[in-house]
Amino acid sequence: MEPHIERLLQKEDLSIIISLPDNKEELAQAAIEAGADALKFHIYAHHHATGNKFKGPEHYEHLFKQVRQDFAGPIGVVIGDDIDQVRTVSTQVLKNYGFNYFSLYGKDVDSTILQQNDLAKTVAVDYQFNPHHVKAIESLGVDAVELSIVRKEDYGKSLDFLDIVTYQTYRDHTSLPLIVPSQKKLIPEDLITFREIGINAVMLGAVTIGNTADSIYETVLAFRKQKETIA
Template sequence: MNQLQTQLRNNPWTLLVSLPRNDVELARAALEGGAQGLKVHINVEHFASGTRFGSLEEERGTLTQIVALAREFGANVGIVPGSEGNFASPQDFVELAHIGIDYFDAYPADAPAWVFAQTDLDIMMAAFHGANLHEFSGFEALNMTLCEASILPHEEYGKALSALDLARYAHLVSHLEVPVIVPSQKKIEPRDIPALQKTGVKGLLIGAIVTGREVESLGRATRSFTGT
């Protein structure tokens, strides 16, 4: 069982930060703010942050530094390894594990079938808007160990978290055995956390919609959720 999976199963709540850029100072701000894990990217044009992330070859040095820093704080690092048509290779997964990446996170339509045969990285699949949850739960039989609840439509990005959103998250959790985390597709605030916890999700992944894209704003946002 890898680090994030252990955290989510054993801890009442976990705060993760998705970095708007693969940047050591952004990582430091998140970790000093109390984040228990980080998410980085390669091979991606990221919708929420409007940022391009390069290939493993381009990003390797920075990723190595981020993982080393996270280890100093006892935090995990996961990765989005690409999107459809521009996804990391099996050899990339071996290298990512060697660097110290804990898990990968991808939408099912972006992930090639071979990812369910590899054992280098834990498997997080992103449930998506309109997903058939009966079909999606089948990923558990294929060794999915984590789930990201990316289930809200793009037109709702950045709005306040609603009661309907809570029902959607609770419905997803009811279909799965693996731990579920919620990404900040909505502009989630610290006061929303008690209600989120009641849905059964195990953690929150804050990203650009909540953190902004700069060191100061990211650190401030992270601290607002951890009280540090």
């Protein structure tokens, strides 16, 4: 299994990243057993899809290190949802806990986090970002762009043609790896479309996988089986 997110996203087949709805070992294990290619945890953040509020990394140290021991793939972390809070977190400590990459909205990324080399860098853009400007990100040392472009009032709806066209527009304007998070309620068949338009990974979160170990296992397994038919 590829341990580096930047290398994983360079592979020809589409990767499946699981954004865990809570920092619990049983949820991580369910995703791993079902065939996740990469995982993502949260700290210092409010998770809008579930209402969960996450504490600092020291509260989850044992969990993070245990999952790192059990899983050889990339493990990422949302470092927070406030730029001033993010600045106070040691990326070296996060690396020591077993993380390979960070995941942050652009509004929470400052020069300090861009300049560090402890963690690979994935940055999310939202619906206000102009896809024609995405090429400018290529010069900033970012390893991948997360297309978190769905408006909150559209969370949980089915993926539609206009969403696909927008993702395609991003693909047409950058060579960087692109990750589509499941702000819409994705289905396994969406992987075929994403592969056709050049998306590098899906990031499945609570909207699609639910928040129990059983729902995570069943959903991730279904996506994994679909992936294997198009690889």
